[in-house]
Amino acid sequence: MAKQQFEAESRRLLDMMINSIYSKREVFLRELISNASDAIDKMYYRALTDDSITFNQSDYYIKIDVNKDERELTVQDTGIGMTKEELESNLGVIAKSGSLAFKKENEIKDGYDIIGQFGVGFYAAFMVADEVTVISRALGSEQAYRWHSEGADGFTIEDAEKDSIGTTITLKVKESSEDDDFDQFLDEQQLQQIVKKYSDFIRYPIKMELTEEQLKADSDDEYETVVEEKTVNSMVPIWKKNKTELTDEDYHEFYKEKHYGFDDPLTHVHLSVDGNIRYQAILYIPESAPYNYYSQEYEKGLELYSNGVLIMNKAPELLPDYFSFVKGLVDSEDLSLNISREMLQHDRQLKLIEKNLVKKIKQELKKLLMNDREKYETFFKAFGRQLKYGVYSDFGQNKDTLKDLLLFYSSTEETLVTLQEYVDRMKEDQTIIYYATGESHARIENLPQTEMVKDKGFEILYLTDDIDEFALKMLQEYEGKTFKSVSSGDLELGDDDETNAPEVTDEDQKIFDKMKEQLSGKVSDVRPSKRLKTHPVCLTNEGDISIEMEKVLSMMPENQGVKADKVLEINTNHQIFNQLKENALENEDLIATYANILYNQALLIEGLPVEDPVSYANDVWKVMK
Numbered sequence: 314m315a316k317q318q319f320e321a322e323s324r325r326l327l328d329m330m331i332n333s334i335y336s337k338r339e340v341f342l343r344e345l346i347s348n349a350s351d352a353i354d355k356m357y358y359r360a361l362t363d364d365s366i367t368f369n370q371s372d373y374y375i376k377i378d379v380n381k382d383e384r385e386l387t388v389q390d391t392g393i394g395m396t397k398e399e400l401e402s403n404l405g406v407i408a409k410s411g412s413l414a415f416k417k418e419n420e421i422k423d424g425y426d427i428i429g430q431f432g433v434g435f436y437a438a439f440m441v442a443d444e445v446t447v448i449s450r451a452l453g454s455e456q457a458y459r460w461h462s463e464g465a466d467g468f469t470i471e472d473a474e475k476d477s478i479g480t481t482i483t484l485k486v487k488e489s490s491e492d493d494d495f496d497q498f499l500d501e502q503q504l505q506q507i508v509k510k511y512s513d514f515i516r517y518p519i520k521m522e523l524t525e526e527q528l529k530a531d532s533d534d535e536y537e538t539v540v541e542e543k544t545v546n547s548m549v550p551i552w553k554k555n556k557t558e559l560t561d562e563d564y565h566e567f568y569k570e571k572h573y574g575f576d577d578p579l580t581h582v583h584l585s586v587d588g589n590i591r592y593q594a595i596l597y598i599p600e601s602a603p604y605n606y607y608s609q610e611y612e613k614g615l616e617l618y619s620n621g622v623l624i625m626n627k628a629p630e631l632l633p634d635y636f637s638f639v640k641g642l643v644d645s646e647d648l649s650l651n652i653s654r655e656m657l658q659h660d661r662q663l664k665l666i667e668k669n670l671v672k673k674i675k676q677e678l679k680k681l682l683m684n685d686r687e688k689y690e691t692f693f694k695a696f697g698r699q700l701k702y703g704v705y706s707d708f709g710q711n712k713d714t715l716k717d718l719l720l721f722y723s724s725t726e727e728t729l730v731t732l733q734e735y736v737d738r739m740k741e742d743q744t745i746i747y748y749a750t751g752e753s754h755a756r757i758e759n760l761p762q763t764e765m766v767k768d769k770g771f772e773i774l775y776l777t778d779d780i781d782e783f784a785l786k787m788l789q790e791y792e793g794k795t796f797k798s799v800s801s802g803d804l805e806l807g808d809d810d811e812t813n814a815p816e817v818t819d820e821d822q823k824i825f826d827k828m829k830e831q832l833s834g835k836v837s838d839v840r841p842s843k844r845l846k847t848h849p850v851c852l853t854n855e856g857d858i859s860i861e862m863e864k865v866l867s868m869m870p871e872n873q874g875v876k877a878d879k880v881l882e883i884n885t886n887h888q889i890f891n892q893l894k895e896n897a898l899e900n901e902d903l904i905a906t907y908a909n910i911l912y913n914q915a916l917l918i919e920g921l922p923v924e925d926p927v928s929y930a931n932d933v934w935k936v937m938k
């Protein structure tokens with residue numbers, strides 16, 4: 314029988330499993346039970362929705378058996394089974410092919426982190442076993458198949474016999490050594506504890522043959538050894554339990570069992586609603602964004618159950634895009650089992666649930682913001698961008714839901730602040746929320762445009778995400794205070810604003826006119842600056858499109874060449890301008906050269922490319938001579 318190879322990435326993961334010295338190897342059982350439960354979910358759902366399948370509640374179970382002599386541990390389920398092709402593709406390739414890519418990106422220090430933090434699925438079996446055998450018969454098939462692997466060098470698949478539909482996984486448990494106790498995975502009591510710890514909430518019975526000493530019938534003191542099949546889990550799904558019975562650890566374990574994320578959840582909400590529509594929900598806010606979160610590949614959605622029966626793995630209708638990071642499930646006894654994807658989109662009950670979930674998620678986030686700032690900032694660093702997209706998209710219709718959840722870096726506080734905090738700190742006569750845009754806080758800090766605003770003691774919000782300015786433009790105002798970029802035409806800095814206006818002589822004006830002519834088509838005006846103090850030059854803009862927005866839009870495929878209306882501002886108190894004035898009378902060409910240089914320097918300060926680097930360099934040499 315020819316051996317088939319594992320896919321390269323699967324092989325690496327498998328290698329990690331085989332060589333694992335991870336202390337929580339016991340999670341392999343959680344993984345196998347979770348897969349078994351998923352397979353029964355599928356079967357159960359088919360039985361409920363397809364009349365040709367006879368249905369018997371007691372048919373659905375998971376069974377764990379131990380054969381100590383052979384060192385065999387078996388996990389058997391009555392789920393939907395796998396066809397030959399499914400055995401090949403599902404067990405030959407890891408489902409989450411992104412896990413390793415994620416690992417690279419985040420430079421997780423060693424292989425064991427991946428096992429500890431990530432759901433690794435079926436391959437976890439190789440942490441405790443030298444050999445794994447899977448015998449499976451799929452629903453609708455008479456033929457069963459045997460998949461077998463002794464590790465990273467590949468697997469075989471051959472025909473097999475099996476009386477009933479489902480899957481049986483047998484592990485040949487590794488020999489114990491001085492440092493490693495594998496015998497515990499052949500011990501009934503230990504296994505029972507592991508099931509209780511990780512899989513107590515599984516909805517189907519997990520059965521085991523348990524050996525007990527029992528009093529003999531008709532005797533007060535004589536015991537006999539009895540082997541009895543028992544269900545070892547409580548079977549009540551976690552979401553049907555009372556919150557007060559559950560600990561944070563229970564919720565964390567459930568998050569892990571469900572593989573909702575690679576991380577720990579930051580917080581969770583457990584709802585039990587008894588209104589127009591009855592439902593239970595557990596919602597998690599993850600700690601970090603999945604590696605593919607900000608890509609098309611990411612699929613949002615919650616698991617959807619109808620009275621305990623899983624009907625959909627990811628129902629996107631339950632979450633708006635701006636909360637797409639939320640993980641978890643909803644179970645409603647008022648939902649029809651037969652609801653189809655198309656129907657879901659129009660389902661009124663589902664819309665009601667979504668509305669309510671949005672309210673609860675917002676409440677939870679606000680609670681976090683108020684009570685645990687550090688955690689909230691962790692959340693915001695991971696998902697803040699999504700919230701800002703939420704403000705901007707759908708023509709701003711969700712901005713009121715989201716505006717209080719936003720954070721921006723503040724020039725005065727040197728940390729992230731809310732808009733409310735900014736407004737509460739505003740000076741008495743201040744009517745405007747100032748912001749500056751740029752690639753990084755350090756770059757913004759050095760922008761000439763921020764000088765005067767800072768000098769007058771105004772707080773400035775530093776926007777570094779490309780979506781930021783678009784979001785603020787969509788918000789328009791916060792508590793009646795409008796937003797203004799420090800680069801915008803009129804800064805409205807207050808009463809002494811006008812007195813600050815530089816005096817312009819006829820001679821100055823001539824220079825400005827000449828510069829404007831030289832830069833025609835590039836800037837709409839050249840004028841003396843009211844905002845510059847130590848820098849000689851900067852670009853500002855008039856109108857709705859800022860220079861930063863022009864940059865963002867130019868990177869979009871269909872940008873239609875949208876341009877900001879730029880103005881070149883010159884600091885007339887600066888030495889450079891005085892120098893120009895001194896020499897301009899004798900040499901008019903010099904004004905043109907200065908105009909080019911100053912314009913290009915202003916572009917560089919903005920992080921924009923110089924249009925013609927060679928002629929820029931020539932201009933600089935000209936004045937250096």
Ligand SMILES: Nc1ncnc2c1ncn2[C@@H]1O[C@H](COP(=O)(O)OP(=O)(O)OP(=O)(O)O)[C@@H](O)[C@H]1O
Pocket residue numbers: 344348349352390392393394395403404407408409432433434435436480571572
């Ligand atoms: N007992 C089983 N019965 C039927 N199919 C199974 C069983 N165990 C595994 N599978 C199939 O093999 C696939 C791979 O399983 P694996 O545990 O590696 O990843 P997963 O369960 O898909 O992902 P995750 O564990 O992250 O949820 C499953 O998606 C499922 O289709």
